[in-house]
């Protein structure tokens with residue numbers, strides 16, 4: 001079961017897995033995976049809900065299973 005997460009936790013996992021961020025637009029930062037073909041905007045302002053956490057995992061499809069939770 002996917003749990004809600006804080007942006008800082010997600011950011012740490014993204015950095016651990018070699019992801020990079022480019023620009024931030026308002027409350028969103030766009031993250032790119034190491035292969036460069038997958039990207040996802042992440043909301044920095046609030047606690048990230050389970051549905052959005054799942055979406056981040058799905059969009060960054062090339063990362064190993066369990067990379068975030």
Ligand SMILES: [Zn+2]
Pocket residue numbers: 033034035036037038060061062063
């Ligand atoms: Zn990728």
